[in-house]
Amino acid sequence: MSLSIPRARILDPASNAVFAVPAIAISLFVFAYSMIYGQKAVLLFYALWFPLLLLAPERMMVNRAPLLFILALPALATISVLWSDVPALTLRASIQYGTTVLCGLIAARVVSVRSLVAGAVLGGVVILQYSHSEGAYAYDFLDASYAMRGAFESKNQLGFYASLTAFLALAYAVMSGTPFILRPIALLIAGFAVWTLVLSDSATSAIALAAGLFTTLVVLGVTQIVVGARAQIIVILLCIALALAAIAAQVGALDIIFEVFGKDPTLTGRTYLWNQGVLFGEERPFAGLGYYAFWIHNRPEAEDLWREFYITGRTGFHFHNTLIESFVALGILGVALVGAWMLALLVGTLRVVMNTGLRAEAAICAGLAVIFFIRSGVEIDFFTPYTVGSFLVPYIIVQMSDQRRAVLDAYTRTAVP
Numbered sequence: 393m394s395l396s397i398p399r400a401r402i403l404d405p406a407s408n409a410v411f412a413v414p415a416i417a418i419s420l421f422v423f424a425y426s427m428i429y430g431q432k433a434v435l436l437f438y439a440l441w442f443p444l445l446l447l448a449p450e451r452m453m454v455n456r457a458p459l460l461f462i463l464a465l466p467a468l469a470t471i472s473v474l475w476s477d478v479p480a481l482t483l484r485a486s487i488q489y490g491t492t493v494l495c496g497l498i499a500a501r502v503v504s505v506r507s508l509v510a511g512a513v514l515g516g517v518v519i520l521q522y523s524h525s526e527g528a529y530a531y532d533f534l535d536a537s538y539a540m541r542g543a544f545e546s547k548n549q550l551g552f553y554a555s556l557t558a559f560l561a562l563a564y565a566v567m568s569g570t571p572f573i574l575r576p577i578a579l580l581i582a583g584f585a586v587w588t589l590v591l592s593d594s595a596t597s598a599i600a601l602a603a604g605l606f607t608t609l610v611v612l613g614v615t616q617i618v619v620g621a622r623a624q625i626i627v628i629l630l631c632i633a634l635a636l637a638a639i640a641a642q643v644g645a646l647d648i649i650f651e652v653f654g655k656d657p658t659l660t661g662r663t664y665l666w667n668q669g670v671l672f673g674e675e676r677p678f679a680g681l682g683y684y685a686f687w688i689h690n691r692p693e694a695e696d697l698w699r700e701f702y703i704t705g706r707t708g709f710h711f712h713n714t715l716i717e718s719f720v721a722l723g724i725l726g727v728a729l730v731g732a733w734m735l736a737l738l739v740g741t742l743r744v745v746m747n748t749g750l751r752a753e754a755a756i757c758a759g760l761a762v763i764f765f766i767r768s769g770v771e772i773d774f775f776t777p778y779t780v781g782s783f784l785v786p787y788i789i790v791q792m793s794d795q796r797r798a799v800l801d802a803y804t805r806t807a808v809p
Contacts, residue, residue, distance in 0.1 A: 408507070409510070416512055417515030418436065418437070420512055421518060422437040423780040437778075438491065452498070455794055461789075465726075465729040465733065469490065472679065472683045475682055479682070488777035497786050500786065504753075505752075508787070513557065513581060516581070520542075523540075523542020526543040528543070530547065550594070552771070553780075554588040555601035558586050559605065559763065561585060563759070604759040607761075611758045611759070622746055662770060665713075665716075666713050668711075672686065672693055680721045682722075715731060738762075738765060743792065744758065773785070
């Protein structure tokens with residue numbers, strides 16, 4: 393009797409949930425706690441995804457444009473070893489970053505959005521429960537607050553995973569095809585995640601979660617309208633949004649938001665960090681210092697910032713803005729590529745809204761895209777290795793591109809006699 397596993401049970405997104413759901417859950421746990429479990433956890437992550445590239449390399453050859461677009465950024469990071477002050481560190485970090493991105497691209501071709509959501513909810517609840525078991529609280533000098541950080545080094549990281557889990561648990565609870573018995577469980581997980589988010593006191597994560605949920609609802613609503621009328625509806629909604637933003641600016645809504653979340657106009661020091669980052673980047677504006685070449689011991693500028701922000705471990709810090717971080721590391725070239733990723737998140741959202749038949753999948757991808765876009769202004773989610781953003785953002789961009797391509801191909805087949 394053969395013990396071989398049919399390829400479809402691993403490679404077909406429509407029937408490989410038994411593999412894909414645990415693989416996503418394990419990957420998220422590795423991203424969350426690789427600093428704790430080290431190389432063994434990272435090797436497990438690679439063991440989940442790289443064999444799929446060998447089993448079905450042809451999947452990476454279909455609709456190659458978004459893959460090449462995504463890989464341009466890690467390629468530039470790797471090339472920056474040629475001018476980096478610390479070439480060995482740049483080479484190692486860029487390879488780690490590139491392989492994380494590549495695994496996200498592999499997942500985009502073998503994991504359905506439904507399996508991604510289910511796996512992320514499973515992984516998310518384990519991550520949050522693990523942090524609750526640690527129960528660590530700490531004072532955050534950057535946010536000037538005392539909040540739960542769990543097993544993470546920062547409360548903002550705990551808040552990020554809590555917001556991601558809440559968003560995806562709510563999505564799973566309302567997706568068609570979710571078993572009835574699992575819907576209340578998903579809602580309970582969402583509640584647990586929101587409670588954790590409150591304990592973490594992460595304003596960025598809370599705002600991004602609200603924006604992601606709002607975007608998802610808007611996409612679900614717009615995709616109920618016939619395709620021909622969607623452009624007009626989107627234009628009207630954008631005009632309304634711009635008008636509301638102008639009114640909010642006039643009445644001082646930003647100050648109210650700062651007060652609600654306990655922030656000051658400097659975003660508790662972030663504006664100073666941004667200014668410093670721009671100044672450092674201007675010293676080598678075209679190609680930067682090299683990937684991962686700024687935050688190193690004995691670099692005076694980095695040492696000063698660690699000291700000013702009470703980073704006693706002298707590691708794990710950044711400029712709290714993805715574009716500025718890329719400017720320092722890879723110059724204008726890096727800003728252009730990172731900016732292109734950010735633009736792809738928004739443009740991809742509009743495209744799938746305009747012509748996709750996969751309403752739930754389009755809405756979830758759009759919500760996630762907005763979450764990562766908003767967070768890019770104050771965090772570094774998809775510019776570092778072994779992080780959930782560096783895995784999910786490539787997945788989202790390729791998924792949205794593939795969804796649109798599938799709809800266009802179906803339209804072409806029906807239009808051609």
